[in-house]
Amino acid sequence: GNSVTQMEGPVTLSEEAFLTINCTYTATGYPSLFWYVQYPGEGLQLLLKATKADDKGSNKGFEATYRKETTSFHLEKGSVQVSDSAVYFCALISNQAGTALIFGKGTTLSVSS
């Protein structure tokens, strides 16, 4: 079945450090891939998405590239801020009609000044 595997956290960084959160997936067909973010006390929000191989999703300085050959969708940011502290979820949805969004377990990022 479809599944998503994320690197385990927590990830602790200093402000302006480079961030990578690894995500790999298993899916039949050609899924669409997403990163969602959950800030403290808030609901899940879409951060970025990519719907086909080699697409790059980007938002708020975060980027992720859909790599079909390595079945990966790693999240990166060149310079993190304290306000980026949150839980990040990688997710996929199959291109087969009638399937649901599947999430990874989440990675907690903590950025200190």
Next chain:
Amino acid sequence: GAGVSQTPSNKVTEKGKYVELRCDPISGHTALYWYRQSLGQGPEFLIYFQGTGAADDSGLPNDRFFAVRPEGSVSTLKIQRTERGDSAVYLCASSPRTGGLGANVLTFGAGSRLTVL
């Protein structure tokens, strides 16, 4: 409405009681999803509706859990004979349609936190 609304935001109940959680999706969204998020875990799929019908209920953990969406808009997740292990945040999301090429993005509500004592 402007977003997905879930009520109650917090519910504390006793083991064995019956609970209903309500979700009001974005107007016009035909797809509606329920997820459960336990502490430190990612959201776990429970059920989704396309219109009034449950298109996939494979994530419901057992027959104590049931959900309805009688008019294709508001949905209610019902939990009978609650157990302590049911304690979690129950998330609702909606989208204009289900997955497929160029899958639509799910918009999530803030969740209903259920605590079973």
